[in-house]
Amino acid sequence: MTSTPAKNTVALSQQLAWTARMLHAVEQGRSLADALPTVPAALRPGVQALTFHALRHWGQATVVLQLLAQRAPPLLVRALLGVALTLLCTPATPGAQPDYAPHTVVDQAVAALAALKVPRAQAGFVNGCLRRFLRERPELEAQAAQDAVARWNHPFWWVQRVRRDHPQHWQAVLAANNQAAPMTLRVNRRHVARDAYLAQLQAEGYTATPVGEDGVVLARAVPVERLPGWAQGHASVQDAAAQLAAPLLLQGAALPARARVLDACAAPGGKTAHLLEYADLDVLALDVDPVRCTRIHDNLQRLGLQAQVRAADAALPAQWWDGRAFDAILLDAPCTASGIVRRHPDVRWLRRPDDIAQLAAQQARLLQALWPLLKPGGRLLYCTCSVFKAEGEQQVAAFVARHAAEAKVLPAPGHLLPGGAVPLDGINDNAAGGLDGFFYALLQKAPLA
Template sequence: MTPREQAPALSVQLQHTAHLLDRVMQGESTTALLAGLPSSLRPGIQALLLSVLRHAALARAASTHLVQKPPARPVMALLQTTLALMNVEPKPYPDHTLVNQAIEAAKNHRSTRHAAGLINACLRRWLREADSMRQVLMADPTVRWNLPGWWIERLRADHGRERAQAIMQAYRHPAPMTLRVNARWGDAQKLMTLWEAEGIAARITDTHCIELSSPRPVSALPGFAQGWCSVQDWAAQLAAPLLMEPPTASGPDARWLDACAAPGGKTAHLLELGQAQVWAVDQDPKRVLRIEENLRRIQAQAQVKVADAARPHSWWDGKPFDAILLDAPCTASGIVRRHPDVPWLRRESDVAQLAAQQKQLLHALWPLLKPGGVLVYCTCSVFKAEGENQIQTFVQRHNQAQRLSAPGHLFPQSAQEPADLGQNEARDHDGFFYARLRKLG
């Protein structure tokens, strides 16, 4: 490593992480904020910020407990960042290092300099009283589960206390980096043989699915650039095979639509597995560029369009589709393990608003399906309003819609937790909902 590439001092990283934490809590997404950082800082800050977000509720409760009157936001953010990191297990840094570096960070910036003494006093008090304070603060379910109260209530109302607890326990464990092996190139066994020779630690979890023991940049994965594999969670890998199951028509004349396609993970999978003319539509032009990038990498082609799928008259050629995949925008409540900022960015009212968008998309796309055709609806959500309830209402109102077998609600699962409540094999994956509808002719 050259001196230019060396990680910056921990105090500098704490200052940046605190600044980003403050912005996330003001409603900005972690992904966008991290993308704006210089590449030399990004890996370190990303690791710290995600750890902090996984302990954000405890840090917030502890900081409120420790200060008499709330200090300025940058001071609070630095205090909370450090408190969160002091609660991460296994400890990323010894407590005394974190305290010293936090004080250093406070002194180094004009927005926090005046409060270095306060930060020092609060952190040292936490060190003395952590066990007893943690016990008191953890009595609050929001702190215990690191989730807003409304979220916990909704999980319990949707799935019962036992299932809700299993979901919340799974949320606490970072998700593994999972890859889908391109079936046109080979299978998981073939790629593992190559990677083992390169010393890459990983395990095969399905015919075309590999889980890395620890995440690494895709540029360090032999074969990624050539399209031999793509990053995709195991549960997300169910979409394409489900859409292609009989009675879906395939072949050079078959037409399949991926209606909310960006960044193209599931479009690419469809093209790897099947033969059809595939349309990939998404309304976000920046994200559509990523569909094109992904398809180029796996050397596959689709009709890619920037368009509002809910307004087909603006992009559809009037020829019906044999199959439609609707991977609808949602709360992302199934992927909290990967995006621990999500519970802090969502408001309760977002659930109804997103469910209304999903309903609009379903209603707008259904007429585009051929009689006998199949529509797969999925979301990376565990909330019933975006899954089971959405589909039940749709089927009640569309008597041509016949439900075919599909996984329904799949709950997030961590290999580090005891066996799941019998939903499927012990796998490490995100939460998803899948329904499959056939249009009776």
């Protein structure tokens, strides 16, 4: 993030007001993906950067605010104070702090109240809270650090769950979630070799390193339209962990020509596209949301790929299946998204503890519904972008126990933890910033006797 705004940039007070609206929306259960488009286009990049920063430090800010204010202020005022405190608090990670002078943050936060249309009497309260924080910062931060929510910037139940599921790595997982994820590309091998594309990037002044079979990690994020060959479909944005799906499902599989493959929960189409880049396949891509199906179409069109795309609920095959079995199935199941908090910092504050059980039940229904659609000898790759074991190894163990006679577990990575908390040979070794959190299980149906 940049330093204090220059003369010709948008006033910080305007950005703070809109950031407060974003934080208020999240606290009301609305996702940033839904809320951010309401921000005026000229303000959106700065507001998104401030909002991401605030969400990564929201636990600390809210605990400090509780110490500063005996009575809870109005919700928008609380959100504004929280945003300002995330700019004033000492970050756990050096270099993670936007460079605004403390007096500027205080003054601009007070000025932001006018845009939020809250009573003018709140100006003194906001000013007083922030100035008291600056006077007593070491004591207040030390006191807040005794609270796990402030220390780890996650809900307490989330901290407990990660600690239980990954007792050797829970601290690394939580710390990784508070870092910005790198921008990773998947090179379209049908258009250009990965190393050739890497050379193009470097020739145009981009610092980048290879990862996996088709991936490239950029040292700094850039607008996609500036990437060489973007409009021609030479590359897509996709984390290295997600790029494992296509090779896991297809490598070593005895697939017929033009094998029939189902991508069961396909939107926005990244894994669908990678499957088609990887091999000549007859792919059916499903998603329950018709709007998201449009995104699949758009992504495939840019990449020069074709698949049958249908809006349908994968858990209800009677409504869409034509009775022809699939040679392979990819089930990227709906989940808590607890593995991609680096990219979606609102997720941790939107989720509730009972979401895990509800989503695990949905995952189980999908596995049960799709398994009969797989040919004998075929493969099903189950994956989630979650670090919670209930959505990963526990889910698969329960499924295999129900289908012990016909389901064989093939080698797969299992749980990948965000930011390289646990290195994965051949992937994390050269993935700057590590991978997103993912789970992979590869199941094979027993062939006919």
